[in-house]
Amino acid sequence: MSNHESETTTHVSFREEKGKYKGIFAWIFSTDHKRIGLLYLYAIVTFFLVGVSLGAAMKLELIAPGKTIMNPEAYNAIFTLHGVIMIFLVVVPGLPAVFGNFFLPIMIGAKDVAFPKLNLMSWWVYIAGAIIALSALFMGGGPPDTGWTFYAPYSFKTNTNMLPAVIGAFVLGFSSILTGINFIVTIHRMRAPGMTWFRLPLFPWTLYGTAWIQILATPIVGITLLMIVGERLFHIGFFDPALGGDPILYQHLFWIYSHPAVYIMILPAMGAISEIIPTFANKSIFGYKAIVISTLAIAFVGYFVWGHHMFTSGMSGTALYTFSFLTFLVAIPSAIKVFNWVGTLHKASIQLEPPFFWAASFLFVFMIGGLSGLALGALATNVHLHDTAFVVAHFHFIVFGGVGFAFMGAIHYWFPKIWGRMYNTRVATTGWILFFIGFTTLYLPMFFLGIDGMPRRYYDYVDRFHGPNIISTVGSWVLITGLIIILVNLIKGAKSGPKAGKNPWGGRTLEWEVDSPPTLENFEEIPVIERSPYDYR
Amino acid sequence: MSQTIALSHDIHRDDEGSKIGMWLFIFTELLLFAGLFIVYGVYRYLNPVAFHLAAEELSVTVGTVNTIILLVSSACMAMASSAIRMRKKGMTMLMLATTLFIAFMFMVNKYFEWEGKFHHGLFPGSEDLLKLGQGDTLFYGLYFFMTGLHALHIIVGIVLITIVSVKVNNNKLTAENPVLLDNAGLYWHLVDLIWIFLFPLFYLIA
Numbered sequence: 001m002s003n004h005e006s007e008t009t010t011h012v013s014f015r016e017e018k019g020k021y022k023g024i025f026a027w028i029f030s031t032d033h034k035r036i037g038l039l040y041l042y043a044i045v046t047f048f049l050v051g052v053s054l055g056a057a058m059k060l061e062l063i064a065p066g067k068t069i070m071n072p073e074a075y076n077a078i079f080t081l082h083g084v085i086m087i088f089l090v091v092v093p094g095l096p097a098v099f100g101n102f103f104l105p106i107m108i109g110a111k112d113v114a115f116p117k118l119n120l121m122s123w124w125v126y127i128a129g130a131i132i133a134l135s136a137l138f139m140g141g142g143p144p145d146t147g148w149t150f151y152a153p154y155s156f157k158t159n160t161n162m163l164p165a166v167i168g169a170f171v172l173g174f175s176s177i178l179t180g181i182n183f184i185v186t187i188h189r190m191r192a193p194g195m196t197w198f199r200l201p202l203f204p205w206t207l208y209g210t211a212w213i214q215i216l217a218t219p220i221v222g223i224t225l226l227m228i229v230g231e232r233l234f235h236i237g238f239f240d241p242a243l244g245g246d247p248i249l250y251q252h253l254f255w256i257y258s259h260p261a262v263y264i265m266i267l268p269a270m271g272a273i274s275e276i277i278p279t280f281a282n283k284s285i286f287g288y289k290a291i292v293i294s295t296l297a298i299a300f301v302g303y304f305v306w307g308h309h310m311f312t313s314g315m316s317g318t319a320l321y322t323f324s325f326l327t328f329l330v331a332i333p334s335a336i337k338v339f340n341w342v343g344t345l346h347k348a349s350i351q352l353e354p355p356f357f358w359a360a361s362f363l364f365v366f367m368i369g370g371l372s373g374l375a376l377g378a379l380a381t382n383v384h385l386h387d388t389a390f391v392v393a394h395f396h397f398i399v400f401g402g403v404g405f406a407f408m409g410a411i412h413y414w415f416p417k418i419w420g421r422m423y424n425t426r427v428a429t430t431g432w433i434l435f436f437i438g439f440t441t442l443y444l445p446m447f448f449l450g451i452d453g454m455p456r457r458y459y460d461y462v463d464r465f466h467g468p469n470i471i472s473t474v475g476s477w478v479l480i481t482g483l484i485i486i487l488v489n490l491i492k493g494a495k496s497g498p499k500a501g502k503n504p505w506g507g508r509t510l511e512w513e514v515d516s517p518p519t520l521e522n523f524e525e526i527p528v529i530e531r532s533p534y535d536y537r
Numbered sequence: 538m539s540q541t542i543a544l545s546h547d548i549h550r551d552d553e554g555s556k557i558g559m560w561l562f563i564f565t566e567l568l569l570f571a572g573l574f575i576v577y578g579v580y581r582y583l584n585p586v587a588f589h590l591a592a593e594e595l596s597v598t599v600g601t602v603n604t605i606i607l608l609v610s611s612a613c614m615a616m617a618s619s620a621i622r623m624r625k626k627g628m629t630m631l632m633l634a635t636t637l638f639i640a641f642m643f644m645v646n647k648y649f650e651w652e653g654k655f656h657h658g659l660f661p662g663s664e665d666l667l668k669l670g671q672g673d674t675l676f677y678g679l680y681f682f683m684t685g686l687h688a689l690h691i692i693v694g695i696v697l698i699t700i701v702s703v704k705v706n707n708n709k710l711t712a713e714n715p716v717l718l719d720n721a722g723l724y725w726h727l728v729d730l731i732w733i734f735l736f737p738l739f740y741l742i743a
Binding site for chain 1: 551553554555557558561562564565566568569570571572573575576579580583584661662667670671672674675678679681682686
């Protein structure tokens with residue numbers, strides 16, 4: 001952190017910079033936003049691989065009716081853990097924590113976030129939350145089996161280790177709030193001179209929308225989880241019908257957060273796609289302001305649609321119609337964005353590189369996910385499809401397809417900037433093809449299974465569901481093969497790939513003007529911004 | 538690398554930014570309690586009579602005393618912010634000490650109040666409370682949970698103000714950089730504000 005070194009040596013990358021600490025401590029005690037971003041990346045990828053293994057185990061169980069590799073209790077525990085890990089540890093922190101931390105300051109022309117120490121603390125809180133949540137596995141009583149939603153009254157009736165899981169989720173929410181506060185203040189206070197709001201690149205814009213959701217919605221789930229703790233420890237009875245409580249109220253409180261949380265996940269993904277597409281189209285983004293306004297519209301309207309998770313839980317007719325109407329409304333800004341991305345590609349001379357393939361396939365899976373969401377948002381079809389495999393397919397298309405593909409796109413896009421090296425693009429493309437084919441083979445059959453009536457969260461099924469389930473399980477193997485190829489390729493690239501220049505893709509945003517990898521302070525001199533972020537031609 | 542930029546990184550200071558951050562954090566705290574206010578509202582609507590009768594059990598006097606002393610402590614905290622700007626270290630320390638003293642007094646009152654309720658069997662999970670019915674169970678569940686969470690915030694506030702006092706005493710926090718004191722004050726006012734809502738909800742609407 002001292003300024004002496006940066007004066008003597010000109011271009012020392014942040015990875016080689018010598019600070020107060022040595023070895024691993026130089027990373028886990030670093031307040032450099034780039035190192036913190038990478039710390040998140042390594043943690044999130046680790047948890048992601050655990051989550052993928054659990055998912056693969058579930059698919060393997062479902063390859064045939066009856067017991068295949070595990071008993072029903074193990075299956076309940078595994079889908080709960082898969083959900084808790086993937087939602088709270090992987091997807092919610094996901095893009096903001098990794099690429100937001102690494103690139104937000106650089107993209108707005110700043111040297112760091114507003115509160116670097118708080119930023120490091122967020123990571124430590126995240127790790128603490130993860131340890132608490134995962135300790136549920138190793139204590140007597142067995143892993144939790146409620147599903148990631150912790151629905152009352154089962155969440156305080158079950159004898160499994162609910163407390164660590166719930167407290168862990170609460171602590172993770174704290175980490176999310178601190179990151180949100182940090183990003184909002186950073187965007188308000190740290191933009192380089194000349195960077196007006198409408199010269200802000202789209203990824204920071206989506207981070208801004210996300211940060212507001214993080215700080216306004218997360219406290220609600222925080223207090224709800226605390227109430228579950230109170231319920232289990234002190235028998236207070238908030239949600240216990242025997243004591244006068246109402247379990248439906250729990251569902252309301254839970255989804256007041258957890259629906260906006262879906263937008264915490266998807267908005268930064270949309271931001272990353274909005275960066276990738278203009279770069280590889282060599283064309284300025286179509287409808288910049290429309291994307292910005294639709295981002296804020298999603299963040300706002302997203303608060304008022306939580307009821308669509310509860311259409312069959314018991315609500316008045318008026319509430320049902322209102323929530324259904326609002327759900328249709330919130331689909332509009334997402335559709336505007338898709339229109340803008342496709343509009344940007346129109347008549348562009350497209351550079352066919354791996355990040356672009358991920359972005360293009362994102363559009364494909366996101367459309368399927370979004371449109372199937374409308375089938376669930378409509379009241380009549382929802383009653384038929386509620387709690388079936390259709391819902392599982394829908395949210396995997398959005399969360400894994402949308403956020404996952406955007407994450408893959410982002411890491412292939414920003415890889416040369418982060419590591420200063422390039423991966424093998426042909427292998428990356430092969431990995432993408434396998435992943436994409438595996439993904440669709442895995443989740444498309446679940447739409448048909450759901451329409452046919454196969455419930456979600458069941459470890460067994462009747463014989464007529466056998467065929468599509470086999471296809472789905474085979475898809476999971478193809479997907480994992482693709483994932484392994486991608487990972488090996490990226491690790492090899494980071495270690496020994498050819499050196500990448502400052503701007504291998506021809507991007508126009510600020511991060512492509514600094515060194516690859518960036519220096520500790522990002523910029524030698526704070527840049528003065530005199531143009532829009534996407535002035536290609 | 539020019540001197541100005543090196544300086545701006547090493548001694549990066551943005552008081553305005555710190556205050557924005559604190560205000561955002563206060564939003565999240567308000568929303569944390571907002572969830573409980575929703576739950577309170579729903580159950581009061583469902584059990585109007587039981588909530589009415591249960592609220593009469595609480596001592597308005599103790600509640601009023603706690604409200605008044607907490608308001609006085611907030612005023613002291615605000616005066617500490619002004620005093621540090623006038624470079625009156627002694628006065629700042631006195632105001633911070635008064636705030637801390639009142640915070641302890643609040644907790645002592647709370648202790649005796651809670652102890653009385655326990656003595657009468659009015660606590661979550663007790664047999665006596667179950668006999669009174671569901672409305673009373675919910676009322677006392679909410680009472681202990683909400684005032685308990687508030688008391689937790691008082692304790693955090695005590696820790697925070699203690700840290701600030703030590704820094705003022707060591708001349709680490711002076712008229713040149715009072716923002717930590719201001720932010721601790723903002724937090725303390727938040728704790729006060731939440732009590733202003735809890736007091737009528739539990740003690741006065743009867």
